[in-house]
Amino acid sequence: MALAQLSAELLLLVASHLSQPDLLNVSLTSKHLRVATEPALYREFHPPCLRRRPLSKFIKALLKDPKRPNYVRSLRLPEWETIEPGNMENDSWHDHIIIQAAITGGKRIYYSMTTGWDPYKVPGECLSQGDYDLFTSAAITSGYLRNVTPYAKGAVELKSWEKNYDAYRATLFYWYYFSTANLESLPLDEQFCHLLKAGVDEAYMMLLLSLLTNLRCLSFPCVPARRTLPWARALQRFSSLREFTAIPESYYSNEYHPLSFWVNVLTLPTLELFTAHGCAGGWVQPDEVVMRSPCTRLSDSSSITRLVLESCGLEYGDLETVLGRCRNLKTFRYSIQRYRRATVTSKRIIELLAPFQMTLEELFLDNDSYAYWRRFHHEDVFVDEPFTSLAQFCHLERLWLPTHMFGNLPVAREEYRDPAVISTFAGSLPPSLKEFKLYDSHTYPLLTHPVLDCLVETASVKLPDLTTLEVISSHDHSKEDLNIIEEEREIRRDSGTTFTYKFRWSHFNGFQLPQTAEEKKWYSRAATEYTCWDEDRYAIKSWDALQMPNILSREEVDEKEHEEILTILAELEDAPTCNDEIRELLETEFDEVAAMGLQFV
Incomplete structure (x- = not known):
C-alpha cells in the first residue's frame, strides 16, 4: 500500500518514528502528506543557532494555525540575546567591537568603534508595525502581556558587544545588549515591548514559552547570565511539562546561577525530571562574594522523581528545601564544582535522602573538590564526614561514588586482610545493587590490589544481583608502582551467576584547559567519565542537553x-x-x- 493511501492516524504513527530531516522529505512530497504529518513536523524545535533560525519566524508559523502550538512537545533553545546590566562605555571594553543601535523611526543605525560603519553586522531586526501588532496580540491572548506599549512610543537606544568565538558553544557569534535607559525601572510589560520591538531574543523566548502550553520537554543548554525577564508569567500555563534541563552560560567559566532562579520551574506540578548545572545558593560575584538567594518559595510537595544537580555549590539548607518537597524520588545525582569549596558533608547528604529509602533506585554523588581547594586555599580546607552505610536503601540498583565518601572502606593495609573489616564494608551496601561504580578521589589513598580483591569478594558473596562492578583510578602512582593494569573479566559466583568486573584509568586532569579542537573533544568525553555522568549509563531523552555542545x-x-x-x-x-x-x-x-x-x- 502506498504511503499516501494510509489513514491520517497511521500516517501520524509512522511520522512519529522519523527523524526531522526524513519527516521534512516526506512532508514535501504532497499536500496530503504535509497536512497529515504536520503534528509530527512541529513536535520539536531544536535550532542549532537562533541567529540562523530566529524565534520570530517559528512563532509566525505557529500563529498561522491555532492548533500548531499544541503540537510542540520538545523545545531546546541555544544561547539567546538578552539585556545585560552595566555600562559598556568604559575603557575596559574598547578592545571589543562595540556597536550602537539607535532605534528611531523604525530604522537601525550600526556603528563599530573599530571598523566604522558596518551595515552587515546587525544584531537583530527592528519589528515592523504589522509584526509588532501580531506578536503583542499573541502575548495578550496567552496572558503574558497585559498592557501594550504603543509602537511609536519613544526610542530606546541599545549598545551591544559581540562576544568572541567560543568553540565550546557554537560556530557563530552572539550578542549582548546594553540599554542606555534603565529598563529595570520600567514596568514588565513595557520592558517586554521594548525588547520585542528591538528584536532581542529574550522577549521572543518568553512569548514562545507562553504559547506552548502542551510542552513535555524543555532544555536550555546555555542560559545567559544574570539579567532576564521574569519567568513566572511565561510558565503559568504549563500543564504537561515533564522534563527540564538548564545549563547556565557561566557554567563553562566556573560560575553559578542560584537555584532560586528556577523556582518557578521547580514548582510546576507535573515536573518529573529536573536537571540543572552550575547551581548555587546565590549569585557568585567576580570578587568571590556570594549574594545569598535561598530557594524558599517551593510548594509543599513536588512530583519530581529524578533530580540531577551537577557541578553545583549548594548549601545544606538549599538541598534540604528541594529534597524536602520530593515525594517519590527515584534518581538523585549531585556533584560539586571542583573549583569551589564543598559545603555539605557526605553523611549529611545521605541523611537528607533518608525519606527515600523505599523509592531511591539510582544514586550518583561526587563532593570531591578537596585537591583544588587545598592547593589554593590552605587556610580553609573542607573536612568531609563520610557515611557508614547505604544498606537502608533497599531498592537501590545503581550506585556511583568516590572512595572517600565510604566510612567503612578499609584504609589501612592491614585492614584489607581482616575478615571483620571486609564483612562490615560488605554489610554497608544494599544487596539490591545491580551496578556499582567506584572511583578514587584526591582525598583517598591509592587503590591497591588488596582493596580491589575486597571489592570483588564483596560483589561475589554479598551482592547476588550485581551485574557490573567498575573501578576507576586517576592516580598514576598506582599504575606505575603497584602494577595494576586495566582489565575486564567475567567472574562466576558459587551460585552459578556471573558479573562483569572492570578496572580502568581515567587520565582527565581538571587543571589543564583544552586548546585544540581535538583536545576539546577529548576534554568533553574525559570530563563526563571523571564525574561518572556517562551517556551510555543514563539513557534519557534529555541526556544530550547535559553534555557540552559538540564542536561541529x-x-x-x-x-x-x-x-x-x-x-x-x-x-x-x-x-x-x-x-x-x-x-x-x-x-x-x-x-x-x-x-x-x-x-x-
Missing part, C-alpha cells in the same frame, strides 16, 4: 545547512514536489536555493 566539523555544518534549507522550502507555496528534485537542487544549486528560500520566508 565542516561536514556537520553543511548537513545542518541542508536541513535548514529543507525547512525553508517546506514553508514555500511553490516548493519542489518530489525528493529527487529537492536532492538535485541541494547538490547543484545550494546557494541559489538558500537565497530563494530567504527571500520568501
Whole structure:
C-alpha cells in the first residue's frame, strides 16, 4: 500500500518514528502528506543557532494555525540575546567591537568603534508595525502581556558587544545588549515591548514559552547570565511539562546561577525530571562574594522523581528545601564544582535522602573538590564526614561514588586482610545493587590490589544481583608502582551467576584547559567519565542537553545547512514536489536555493 493511501492516524504513527530531516522529505512530497504529518513536523524545535533560525519566524508559523502550538512537545533553545546590566562605555571594553543601535523611526543605525560603519553586522531586526501588532496580540491572548506599549512610543537606544568565538558553544557569534535607559525601572510589560520591538531574543523566548502550553520537554543548554525577564508569567500555563534541563552560560567559566532562579520551574506540578548545572545558593560575584538567594518559595510537595544537580555549590539548607518537597524520588545525582569549596558533608547528604529509602533506585554523588581547594586555599580546607552505610536503601540498583565518601572502606593495609573489616564494608551496601561504580578521589589513598580483591569478594558473596562492578583510578602512582593494569573479566559466583568486573584509568586532569579542537573533544568525553555522568549509563531523552555542545566539523555544518534549507522550502507555496528534485537542487544549486528560500520566508 502506498504511503499516501494510509489513514491520517497511521500516517501520524509512522511520522512519529522519523527523524526531522526524513519527516521534512516526506512532508514535501504532497499536500496530503504535509497536512497529515504536520503534528509530527512541529513536535520539536531544536535550532542549532537562533541567529540562523530566529524565534520570530517559528512563532509566525505557529500563529498561522491555532492548533500548531499544541503540537510542540520538545523545545531546546541555544544561547539567546538578552539585556545585560552595566555600562559598556568604559575603557575596559574598547578592545571589543562595540556597536550602537539607535532605534528611531523604525530604522537601525550600526556603528563599530573599530571598523566604522558596518551595515552587515546587525544584531537583530527592528519589528515592523504589522509584526509588532501580531506578536503583542499573541502575548495578550496567552496572558503574558497585559498592557501594550504603543509602537511609536519613544526610542530606546541599545549598545551591544559581540562576544568572541567560543568553540565550546557554537560556530557563530552572539550578542549582548546594553540599554542606555534603565529598563529595570520600567514596568514588565513595557520592558517586554521594548525588547520585542528591538528584536532581542529574550522577549521572543518568553512569548514562545507562553504559547506552548502542551510542552513535555524543555532544555536550555546555555542560559545567559544574570539579567532576564521574569519567568513566572511565561510558565503559568504549563500543564504537561515533564522534563527540564538548564545549563547556565557561566557554567563553562566556573560560575553559578542560584537555584532560586528556577523556582518557578521547580514548582510546576507535573515536573518529573529536573536537571540543572552550575547551581548555587546565590549569585557568585567576580570578587568571590556570594549574594545569598535561598530557594524558599517551593510548594509543599513536588512530583519530581529524578533530580540531577551537577557541578553545583549548594548549601545544606538549599538541598534540604528541594529534597524536602520530593515525594517519590527515584534518581538523585549531585556533584560539586571542583573549583569551589564543598559545603555539605557526605553523611549529611545521605541523611537528607533518608525519606527515600523505599523509592531511591539510582544514586550518583561526587563532593570531591578537596585537591583544588587545598592547593589554593590552605587556610580553609573542607573536612568531609563520610557515611557508614547505604544498606537502608533497599531498592537501590545503581550506585556511583568516590572512595572517600565510604566510612567503612578499609584504609589501612592491614585492614584489607581482616575478615571483620571486609564483612562490615560488605554489610554497608544494599544487596539490591545491580551496578556499582567506584572511583578514587584526591582525598583517598591509592587503590591497591588488596582493596580491589575486597571489592570483588564483596560483589561475589554479598551482592547476588550485581551485574557490573567498575573501578576507576586517576592516580598514576598506582599504575606505575603497584602494577595494576586495566582489565575486564567475567567472574562466576558459587551460585552459578556471573558479573562483569572492570578496572580502568581515567587520565582527565581538571587543571589543564583544552586548546585544540581535538583536545576539546577529548576534554568533553574525559570530563563526563571523571564525574561518572556517562551517556551510555543514563539513557534519557534529555541526556544530550547535559553534555557540552559538540564542536561541529565542516561536514556537520553543511548537513545542518541542508536541513535548514529543507525547512525553508517546506514553508514555500511553490516548493519542489518530489525528493529527487529537492536532492538535485541541494547538490547543484545550494546557494541559489538558500537565497530563494530567504527571500520568501
